[in-house]
Amino acid sequence: MLVAAILEIRNLSIWFRTEGGESPVVHDLTFSLAEGEVLGIVGESGSGKSVTALAILGLLDRAARVEGSIRFARDELLGLRPEMIRAYRGQKIAMIFQEPMTALNPVMTVGEQIAEALRTHNAKLARREVRRQVLEAMEAVAIAEPSVRYGDYPHQFSGGQRQRILIAMAIISHPRLLIADEPTTALDVTVQAQILELLRDLRSRFGLSMIFISHDLAVVQSIADRVLVMRRGYLLEEGSRAQIFGETAHPYTQSLLGAVPTLRTDRALPLATLATALDDASGQIVECGPGHRVRQHPVP
Numbered sequence: 052m053l054v055a056a057i058l059e060i061r062n063l064s065i066w067f068r069t070e071g072g073e074s075p076v077v078h079d080l081t082f083s084l085a086e087g088e089v090l091g092i093v094g095e096s097g098s099g100k101s102v103t104a105l106a107i108l109g110l111l112d113r114a115a116r117v118e119g120s121i122r123f124a125r126d127e128l129l130g131l132r133p134e135m136i137r138a139y140r141g142q143k144i145a146m147i148f149q150e151p152m153t154a155l156n157p158v159m160t161v162g163e164q165i166a167e168a169l170r171t172h173n174a175k176l177a178r179r180e181v182r183r184q185v186l187e188a189m190e191a192v193a194i195a196e197p198s199v200r201y202g203d204y205p206h207q208f209s210g211g212q213r214q215r216i217l218i219a220m221a222i223i224s225h226p227r228l229l230i231a232d233e234p235t236t237a238l239d240v241t242v243q244a245q246i247l248e249l250l251r252d253l254r255s256r257f258g259l260s261m262i263f264i265s266h267d268l269a270v271v272q273s274i275a276d277r278v279l280v281m282r283r284g285y286l287l288e289e290g291s292r293a294q295i296f297g298e299t300a301h302p303y304t305q306s307l308l309g310a311v312p313t314l315r316t317d318r319a320l321p322l323a324t325l326a327t328a329l330d331d332a333s334g335q336i337v338e339c340g341p342g343h344r345v346r347q348h349p350v351p
């Protein structure tokens with residue numbers, strides 16, 4: 052590959068400790084992200100998308116056990132002490148979550164909250180400079196009249212604007228990697244399209260690398276260069292956007308696409324039986340095209 056990988060995940064497995072032992076939630080996941088690339092991760096609820104994102108940021112709680120390797124710009128992140136991983140989180144790797152309401156402090160102005168995100172990593176910046184950078188970030192995410200809105204509280208903004216504020220907090224330290232976990236799921240369709248447009252714009256303006264997580268394959272299609280399809284903690288298919296949507300190789304991906312049969316899959320397989328027919332763990336991952344990987348599935 053010509054472009055250097057900014058993130059390389061190798062054989063990542065995650066378990067949660069429970070009273071009866073441990074339950075696996077991510078199985079032997081391997082993928083990488085090239086500099087400047089947008090990688091979409093798609094899968095139904097519970098497929099391990101969020102725990103994978105949290106593992107990258109070292110944010111999983113103590114009940115989780117993580118194995119494998121997570122390299123960011125060649126630095127191994129897995130096993131770093133909390134104070135070491137904090138130097139990456141926010142500054143080099145930023146994250147935005149699904150719920151713009153709960154992620155903001157209701158009794159603090161949005162300007163102060165964005166300022167706090169900046170000061171976490173730049174404690175010595177002068178007040179004027181902090182304010183200047185906050186206004187610049189608000190402008191970058193297209194909040195109109197930033198100097199007026201600086202002193203407003205979260206409830207004075209719409210859901211879409213609150214997500215913009217969270218994106219401003221995420222990008223103000225100029226991270227190299229942005230992880231967006233269902234950033235548009237709580238928003239209505241029109242606002243969702245505007246936020247996607249903003250993320251595409253920020254990506255091209257700042258050369259951001261991005262992991263974009265969604266349960267919705269259509270949303271992922273509109274932003275990702277490459278797509279991972281996960282289910283129940285297993286990678287089922289990985290490919291470029293063209294491969295995933297044009298040469299779909301796994302019947303589960305096909306079912307996410309709206310059950311349109313493709314030449315590569317068995318047309319006779321009724322979709323109702325698909326979910327039960329799939330045994331995610333059964334197959335090996337094979338390459339079925341350049342950069343196109345699929346987990347082999349039993350043909351009923």
Ligand SMILES: Nc1ncnc2c1ncn2[C@@H]1O[C@H](COP(=O)(O)OP(=O)(O)O)[C@@H](O)[C@H]1O
Pocket residue numbers: 067076094095096097098099100101102103112114
């Ligand atoms: N803190 C936790 N403790 C125990 N199990 C968890 C915890 N967080 C997530 N899980 C489990 O891990 C699996 C994957 O969850 P998650 O990554 O949140 O799925 P997704 O984001 O794809 O919807 C689920 O079965 C979920 O119940």
Ligand SMILES: [Mg+2]
Pocket residue numbers: 100101102232
């Ligand atoms: Mg999730």
